[in-house]
Amino acid sequence: MDQRRRDFIRTTALAGTGTSLLGSTAIHNMAGSSIPSTRSASKSVIIAGGGIGGLCCAYELMQLGHDVIVLEASGRHGGHVFTGRDGLADDLYVDYGAEHFTKPGYDKCWEYIEQFNLTALPYPRRVNVARRIDGKFYTEEMLADPSVLKKFGFNQREVKYLSENPWWDLGSLYYQPYLDKFTNEYQPFNVGYDDWDTIPMADILEKDGASSAALNFLGGKNTSALFTLWQAGILNLRGVPLSPPDVYRIKGGNQGLTNAFAKRLGTRLKLNCPISGIRHGQSGVTVSYREFGEEKEMSADYLANCIPLPVFRRIAVEPALTEDKQFVIDNLTYGTYARVVFQAASEFWLDDNLSINMQLDHPDIWSMWRVAEEVDTERVALMGTGPAGISPQRALAGFKEVYPGKSLTIEQALVKDWPNDSFAPTCERLAFPMGTLTKFWPQLMQPQGRIHFAGSYADNLGWGMEAATRSANRVAKEIDQA
Amino acid sequence: MTIYGNSANEHSFRNDITNQTVNNPPNVKIEIPKEGTKLKANSSVRYRVVVTDKEDGSTEFGEILPNEVVLELTCWPSKKAATDYKNLTKDIAKEPTGLTVIKHAGCFNCHNDKARLTGPSFEDIAIRYKNDPTAIHTLAKNVITGSTGIWGDVQMPSNPELSKIEVIQAVEYILKQGNNQRSRIYNGYEGVIWPIKQAIDDNPCVYVLTTSYTDKGKGGVSGTELRAQHSILLN
Numbered sequence A: 001m002d003q004r005r006r007d008f009i010r011t012t013a014l015a016g017t018g019t020s021l022l023g024s025t026a027i028h029n030m031a032g033s034s035i036p037s038t039r040s041a042s043k044s045v046i047i048a049g050g051g052i053g054g055l056c057c058a059y060e061l062m063q064l065g066h067d068v069i070v071l072e073a074s075g076r077h078g079g080h081v082f083t084g085r086d087g088l089a090d091d092l093y094v095d096y097g098a099e100h101f102t103k104p105g106y107d108k109c110w111e112y113i114e115q116f117n118l119t120a121l122p123y124p125r126r127v128n129v130a131r132r133i134d135g136k137f138y139t140e141e142m143l144a145d146p147s148v149l150k151k152f153g154f155n156q157r158e159v160k161y162l163s164e165n166p167w168w169d170l171g172s173l174y175y176q177p178y179l180d181k182f183t184n185e186y187q188p189f190n191v192g193y194d195d196w197d198t199i200p201m202a203d204i205l206e207k208d209g210a211s212s213a214a215l216n217f218l219g220g221k222n223t224s225a226l227f228t229l230w231q232a233g234i235l236n237l238r239g240v241p242l243s244p245p246d247v248y249r250i251k252g253g254n255q256g257l258t259n260a261f262a263k264r265l266g267t268r269l270k271l272n273c274p275i276s277g278i279r280h281g282q283s284g285v286t287v288s289y290r291e292f293g294e295e296k297e298m299s300a301d302y303l304a305n306c307i308p309l310p311v312f313r314r315i316a317v318e319p320a321l322t323e324d325k326q327f328v329i330d331n332l333t334y335g336t337y338a339r340v341v342f343q344a345a346s347e348f349w350l351d352d353n354l355s356i357n358m359q360l361d362h363p364d365i366w367s368m369w370r371v372a373e374e375v376d377t378e379r380v381a382l383m384g385t386g387p388a389g390i391s392p393q394r395a396l397a398g399f400k401e402v403y404p405g406k407s408l409t410i411e412q413a414l415v416k417d418w419p420n421d422s423f424a425p426t427c428e429r430l431a432f433p434m435g436t437l438t439k440f441w442p443q444l445m446q447p448q449g450r451i452h453f454a455g456s457y458a459d460n461l462g463w464g465m466e467a468a469t470r471s472a473n474r475v476a477k478e479i480d481q482a
Numbered sequence B: 001m002t003i004y005g006n007s008a009n010e011h012s013f014r015n016d017i018t019n020q021t022v023n024n025p026p027n028v029k030i031e032i033p034k035e036g037t038k039l040k041a042n043s044s045v046r047y048r049v050v051v052t053d054k055e056d057g058s059t060e061f062g063e064i065l066p067n068e069v070v071l072e073l074t075c076w077p078s079k080k081a082a083t084d085y086k087n088l089t090k091d092i093a094k095e096p097t098g099l100t101v102i103k104h105a106g107c108f109n110c111h112n113d114k115a116r117l118t119g120p121s122f123e124d125i126a127i128r129y130k131n132d133p134t135a136i137h138t139l140a141k142n143v144i145t146g147s148t149g150i151w152g153d154v155q156m157p158s159n160p161e162l163s164k165i166e167v168i169q170a171v172e173y174i175l176k177q178g179n180n181q182r183s184r185i186y187n188g189y190e191g192v193i194w195p196i197k198q199a200i201d202d203n204p205c206v207y208v209l210t211t212s213y214t215d216k217g218k219g220g221v222s223g224t225e226l227r228a229q230h231s232i233l234l235n
């Protein structure tokens, strides 16, 4: 209520200065002929990409009184926040992309959930996880049993730690002593580990006495120690465990959040408008895009790029960005995988006395858990993650191969293979290659003239919805104050 | 999205292929850039290719997948050399088999010729295995079984549906193309091309930009495919 009143006041105030939010005067649809507005009060901003980063950035700029247009290439908004119902029975639904968030750790997302009156449900996908290790399933109790831990080859200190702490927290045993030095989560440098960007984390672990079992578990042969510790330090500052067991999702699917942004943006969000070129200068930006196959141009004061960089690479930018920025754009890498979804006729695992939260350690299907349990039906929707390019049949065969019971009632299998998505082929940002942190950070976040950079890749933890909304707020502020 | 029990590719043939008695050749055209466009140092230039094929459909209507369209940018020391290359390659009926495998198996989703994506670039791979005569077989094995830990912590998925021969052809192509400093492969019918840096330093390039499309053949029968290409010169 309060919010709406504030909006109203703002809109009238703007109307008083002769700017309307809709049918903007500052954003011109004519080819190349416009002179962008230079008023300091209200700026016109084109937002490239209508994923959660772009939608949130546009929404925040709109709240600040600026004229925004989001250009989204595909026929739906939301990008990697994608709730699906097609192919599922009884109103079951799944999240093909972002599926959970934590508390603490997602402060911005929680603010929006409250603001938009969305319902967050506890999502017990990380409790009672059964983990398949070397072909055998282990419960959480088993993995806290010193005799089991010793057999894996953990040393005495590790065995003690894991018998008192959860399995996934082993990293903390080694990282924690280093984390106090990180006091500003956006500052990995000058805290005493600058030289460690060229040292693999595995070397530090070894120096600190990690067993080969722990080294195997924690990896880090190819990841810089500075990067690993900085990322752990950020979680530490936010009070977030390495793999928080209590996670949440939005009732009806996480797309509820992106839908809420989109609804408030109304016709400021244009779908099916892929951007192919950007010209930028001292006074503004002009983008070329296609709408219904027709080439168009649009000019504005600023551009907020909310397209992940490997996809942004396909857009011609003129004049060229600086070499330092181009390095980041050319070298940021992402992992890609597929979301596997099963629908079953019943809660079959209960008949087998098992937990459905499973880490499967199978090349074709890595994990499995349940979603949408509040839907009123006997049927269940299960979600998992698997390698890119996997077919539903192969993922199902993999699950059948390792599922340790005999009551399976799976009746449907679906896959969303992200790397095959024309406009959203990426998943999550990967660690920067060893020895390159100074090249990526903080360059990753820095604007280039009138082009600003938001989206989940453009924050300190390149993780999901929180990084996307955080960076979106940062860019909204940058442009507002520019 | 693939739905179990209905594995038909959403984007596949427009017509009922079993009734097809003729196969018409495809039409390909580089719409952007225009012939003679200059590639400035450190700047990208947009490209856009239009393909139409009576049986397969058109890029304009999304009936042809982006991965099916391939472009090659080559650098030549003179206009004459460039023109000769353009003429010489005009009537090539078949693309390298390895490239066909790569296009169809979705390798371009993770690999580019000279730029790093989720996986290493063709160039990275060619450099790493330059002096290793047994590389082809190890690489082929890794492509079939999938691999991780060689280049980083990311996993390359397995490709069990590909035959050993197909994978060897793909790997041979990757090693050869990755080594070719004067050539760059792009894929997708829209995107950007970059000047070839290496060459600019010694001697300004005259470029040939070539795009090609190989259609699905008569009724999808192997050996009946037709290929078309379009080349332009750039400075």
Ligand SMILES: Cc1cc2nc3c(=O)[nH]c(=O)nc-3n(C[C@H](O)[C@H](O)[C@H](O)COP(=O)(O)OP(=O)(O)OC[C@H]3O[C@@H](n4cnc5c(N)ncnc54)[C@H](O)[C@@H]3O)c2cc1C
Binding pocket: A048, A049, A050, A051, A052, A053, A054, A071, A072, A073, A074, A077, A078, A079, A080, A081, A096, A097, A098, A099, A100, A101, A273, A274, A275, A276, A306, A307, A308, A311, A315, A337, A338, A339, A418, A423, A424, A426, A427, A428, A454, A455, A456, A457, A463, A464, A465, A466, A468
């Ligand atoms: C399988 C999977 C599981 C995940 N799990 C979680 C999770 O549990 N929790 C979590 O927080 N995060 C998770 N994530 C990550 C999260 O989904 C992403 O980090 C986040 O959604 C990215 O948002 P974004 O706006 O930065 O980018 P995107 O969602 O990629 O949005 C970019 C948008 O730009 C558009 N675009 C691309 N090219 C153009 C163009 N030329 N012109 C105009 N528009 C263009 C795209 O269509 C897209 O809509 C997961 C991701 C995946 C794939």
